[in-house]
Amino acid sequence: MKRKIFIVGIFAVLVMCLVFLSGCAEKKSVVKEGAAEDQTVSSQTAAKDTAKEDAERLAREKAEREARERAERERMESEKRAAASRADNVKDIYFDFDKSNIRPDAREVLKANAEIFLSGNNKIVIEGHCDERGTAEYNMALGERRAQETKKYLTNLGVSAATMKTISYGEEHPIASGHDEAAWAKNRRASFVVNPQK
Amino acid sequence: MKKNSLWPGIILFLAVSSLFNISFAAEKIYIDIDFPTFQLFPIAISDFDLKNPATAKSSDTGIMFTDEVRKYLAMSGFFNILNKKSYLEDKAAEVAGGNIIFANWAAIGADYLLKGNLEQTGDAISADTWLYDVIRGETLLGKRYQGKISEQTEVTKRIVSDILLALTGDEGEFNTKIAFVAKKGPKGDIYVINYDGDGLQKVTGHNSIMVAPRWSPDGRFLSFTSFRDGRPEVYLRDLQKGTEKKIASFSGLNLSGAWSPDGKSLLLTLSKEGNEEIYAMELESFKLKRLTSNFGIDVSPSWSPDGRRIAFVSNRGGSPQIYIMDADGGNVKRITYEGNYNTSPSWSPRGGRIAYEGSSNGRFQIFTIDEEGNNLLQLTFSSTDNESPVWSPSGRQIAFSSRINSGGRISIMNANGLNMRVLYENNDKVVMPVWSKRFK
Numbered sequence: 001m002k003r004k005i006f007i008v009g010i011f012a013v014l015v016m017c018l019v020f021l022s023g024c025a026e027k028k029s030v031v032k033e034g035a036a037e038d039q040t041v042s043s044q045t046a047a048k049d050t051a052k053e054d055a056e057r058l059a060r061e062k063a064e065r066e067a068r069e070r071a072e073r074e075r076m077e078s079e080k081r082a083a084a085s086r087a088d089n090v091k092d093i094y095f096d097f098d099k100s101n102i103r104p105d106a107r108e109v110l111k112a113n114a115e116i117f118l119s120g121n122n123k124i125v126i127e128g129h130c131d132e133r134g135t136a137e138y139n140m141a142l143g144e145r146r147a148q149e150t151k152k153y154l155t156n157l158g159v160s161a162a163t164m165k166t167i168s169y170g171e172e173h174p175i176a177s178g179h180d181e182a183a184w185a186k187n188r189r190a191s192f193v194v195n196p197q198k
Numbered sequence: 199m200k201k202n203s204l205w206p207g208i209i210l211f212l213a214v215s216s217l218f219n220i221s222f223a224a225e226k227i228y229i230d231i232d233f234p235t236f237q238l239f240p241i242a243i244s245d246f247d248l249k250n251p252a253t254a255k256s257s258d259t260g261i262m263f264t265d266e267v268r269k270y271l272a273m274s275g276f277f278n279i280l281n282k283k284s285y286l287e288d289k290a291a292e293v294a295g296g297n298i299i300f301a302n303w304a305a306i307g308a309d310y311l312l313k314g315n316l317e318q319t320g321d322a323i324s325a326d327t328w329l330y331d332v333i334r335g336e337t338l339l340g341k342r343y344q345g346k347i348s349e350q351t352e353v354t355k356r357i358v359s360d361i362l363l364a365l366t367g368d369e370g371e372f373n374t375k376i377a378f379v380a381k382k383g384p385k386g387d388i389y390v391i392n393y394d395g396d397g398l399q400k401v402t403g404h405n406s407i408m409v410a411p412r413w414s415p416d417g418r419f420l421s422f423t424s425f426r427d428g429r430p431e432v433y434l435r436d437l438q439k440g441t442e443k444k445i446a447s448f449s450g451l452n453l454s455g456a457w458s459p460d461g462k463s464l465l466l467t468l469s470k471e472g473n474e475e476i477y478a479m480e481l482e483s484f485k486l487k488r489l490t491s492n493f494g495i496d497v498s499p500s501w502s503p504d505g506r507r508i509a510f511v512s513n514r515g516g517s518p519q520i521y522i523m524d525a526d527g528g529n530v531k532r533i534t535y536e537g538n539y540n541t542s543p544s545w546s547p548r549g550g551r552i553a554y555e556g557s558s559n560g561r562f563q564i565f566t567i568d569e570e571g572n573n574l575l576q577l578t579f580s581s582t583d584n585e586s587p588v589w590s591p592s593g594r595q596i597a598f599s600s601r602i603n604s605g606g607r608i609s610i611m612n613a614n615g616l617n618m619r620v621l622y623e624n625n626d627k628v629v630m631p632v633w634s635k636r637f638k
Contacts, residue, residue, distance in 0.1 A: 098517060098539070135541040135555065135562075135585065136629060137410050137453065138511055138518055140423075140430065141467060141474040141497040144451040148472060166469075167429050168451055172384035172407045 086116050087194040092175075093150065095188040098134065100145040102153050110150070113192060114157040124159070125193040126150050128168045129175075131184035136170055143168030150190040236614060238278035239365060242308035242332075243268050244287055246316040246325060247294065253319060255347075260316045263325065266351065267312070270358040273394060274370045275595060275610070275617040280308055295328050295340060303332045310338075312361065321347050327357050329364060338364045355394075368592045373638040376597055377401070377420060378608055378631040379408045380624060388422060388435075390634075391608075395621055402435065402442075409630065410454040410498075415461045417635045421445070421454040432466060445484065455499040456508075465489075465499040465508065476510055478525075489527035500543045500552075501525075502569075509533075509543040509552050520554050522569065533571035540565075542586050546613075548593035553577075555585045555598075564598050566613070577615030588633045589613075597621065597631045 090113050093106035102110065117124055128147030130139040147166035155161045175191075176183035246267075248260040256262075271277045286302040294313035303311045314327040322344065329339035339360055345353040355372040362370040375397075377390045388402045388411050402408070407425035414421070420435045432446035432454045446452040448470035455465030455476065463478045466486075476490045476499050490496040494514035501508055505525060512521050520534040520543045534540040539557035546552065551566045558576065562583040567574045578584040583601040590596070593613065600607045606628035611618040622628060 098513070134539065135498075135511075135518075137498050138495070138541045140409055140451060140453055141469075141495045144469050144474055145495055148450070148469065166450055169384075169407070169425075170409070 086119060090116055090192045090194060092189045092191045094185060095146055095190070097131070097184070097188065098142070100142060100149045102149055107153070110153050111157060114154055114159050117154070117159050117163070117194070122163060123195055124154075124164045125196050126154075126164060126166050127173075127191045127193065128166065129173060129187055129189050129191065130171045131187040132171050132174060132179070133184065134171070136172075140168050140170040143170045146188075146190050236612075236616075238617065239276055239310055240278045240280060240307050241271070241310040241312060242280045242285060242303055242306065243271070243282070243312045244285065244294075244314075245282070246314040246327075247289075249315050249317040250319070255318065259318055263316050263323075263350065263354065264314075266354040267357055270354055270372065270394065271361065273619065274358060274362055274372075275612045275619070276362070276366065280306060295326060298330055298335075300330070300332050300335045303330075308332050310365070318347070323347055323350060323353065325353060325357065327360075329361055366594075368594065369636075371590045371592060371595060371633075371636070373636045374591055375417075375634040375637070376608065376621060376631050377411050377413060377634070378599065378622070378628050379411060380606075380626045380628045381408070382626050386626070388420060390437075391622055393610075393621075398622070401437065411630055411632050412454050412456055412464075413632050413634050414457050415459055415635060417637055420632075421457070421464055423452060423454050445481075446479065453497065455497075456501045458501055459503055459505045465501070467497045467499070476508070476527075489523070489525075490530075491527070498542055500545045502545050503547050503549050507569075509545050511541045511543065520552065520567070522552075531571075533567060533569070535571070536574055544588050544596075546589050546593040547591055551613075553587035553589060553596055555587060564596065564615075566596075575615070577611065586630050588631055590633055591636050597633055599629045599631055601627070 091109045093102070093109050095103065126147045128143035128145065128150070130143050144166060147168055151161065151164050151166055154164060171187075174183070174187040175189070176186040243264060245264045246260040248257065251257055268279050272279055284306045286305060288299060288302065291297070292299055294315055298311070298313070309332055311330040311332050312327065313330070314325055317324040323346070325343045327339065327341055327343060328337060330336065331338050341360065343353050343356055359369040359372055362368060371393045374393045375390050376393065377388055379386050380389050384407050385405050386408050387400055387404055388408060389398060389400050391398045401420065402422075402424075404424045404426040407430075409423045411420055411422040413419075418436065418438055420437060421432060422435070423430050423432055430452050431444055432452045433442050434445050435442045446466055446468065448468050450469035451467065451474060453467035455467060457464055458478075462482065463480050466477045466479055467474055468477050469475070473493065474495045474497055475488055475492070476496045478487045478489055479485070489508070490510070490512070492512065492514050494512055495518070496510055496512045499508050499510040507522055507524055509520060509522050511518050513519070515532060517538040518541050519532055520540050521530055521532050523530040533552070534554070534556070537556045537558060540554055543552050543554045551568055553564060553566045555562045556565050561581065562585050563576055564578045564584050564587045565574060565576050577596065578598070580600070585599050585601070587596050587598045595610055595612055597608060597610045600609060605623070605625040607623040608621045608628055608631045609618050610621050
């Protein structure tokens, strides 16, 4: 008895579903037909008015959204710029030929660099470079020596050794391409990468 | 009285040394080809006679074969091959392996004469070859060389190796290879080329800064430093399997240095303790032993052939100079004093001398010096920078790289600086040549 009622119930539900679905299908087709009529029958001015209102509303919303996004972008970019400008103020230091000692002019630069490094939670890579003269293999060691001496000097200025790494590029990454003392003097350097990506 | 007592000793000395002279004379005498005044061996090479011109592919086969012998003999660096137009040869009266009219060859200034017969059957060749000492009228070599036509170059190399062995006591370098770094801008890879300039092959695919390639004594491995992963680390490449592994990746600098003669350890320059020092790494266990301990730079170690000592570069004296120490790091001694920039030492496999590059009049040139720091010899004088000298396995030749305007060049010269030839030249920079062992 109970089972019979249950089966009838399921059947009823199925029928209702069918009706509902076909109803939907009908509605859809009605809307479609209506839309078709709108396009062909209704007056063009009426259509223009509604379209105009919609467009204005959309444009307004879009402008507001874009303004909000722009403000957010600008805020983030100015923060980035501030960080970058601090990093931009970090300057290279230069060395004499075949030497790795920190020159007097480099000491002032390192003091200013140290202040920037200490101004935040920064990680620093110190790159040691050489000019093109001399032996590539020896220059690998000389570049490392320059980076190490620089690191030592910065440590004495209070920059934590744990935040600094050294790498030598030897004579492989010249910044000036000439083959004279002016170019060589620029290439014998230690440069700094603040908060490297990797 | 004192003066008189010296005489018996002097007489004894003279007697003994004359005895030695006699015993030396009884042995084979090789001309000291490394001596600075060595004159190239003047040799005449008669075109090999084709024994069966009817079946040979071309009537020129004998001449072409002989030209290849001439080419390789010239390449060895020790022969002046006399122009065949000057030969007073009487082909009808002379028989290779038989009657030789030595006066005809002495007349044109030949000290040595090579003659032979070539036979070609199917895809096989057979070359009966005789080498004569024209001055003494003696046969030095008489031998048949066989091979396939496709291996003709190998046959000619075997003949030339035997001529070298007969005259110099060493077979030469024909079965060796030279590895070097070729780079566009800072990035490059390691290439290998045969001694005769053939068979250029790229062996790494790093496309990064590459320095300090070093060949294992058995020729199977190349160690080198690469920046492939962003910083200088030492890799080991198995040339047989084509596999690679990273063997030194300490903080700071990791530079490859020389292999010990037994191939069991590799010298490295590391800065992991804050300063550039030389370490020996046991390749079985990767255990490190620090050998130098100095505030300056210590770099570019090269082992002596007996494995007991190490030559290296240090700037502890204020400028980079060549030093020697015992293999355990003791007994450090400076050997170069001339010039203010001497680097890249390479110890001759025969012992005795160390080649290096040094600054001279604003240019880098190749020098050799003995282990005591005496008998300095400048080998190159060109207006280019000449760098990275390495010895051939026989210790009789030196390869080096030159910076030229259009790119780079690897050259080979005799140990006395003479008879230079270009091994490889390119618009790219080609640097840091290293010489393999003999592969056969």
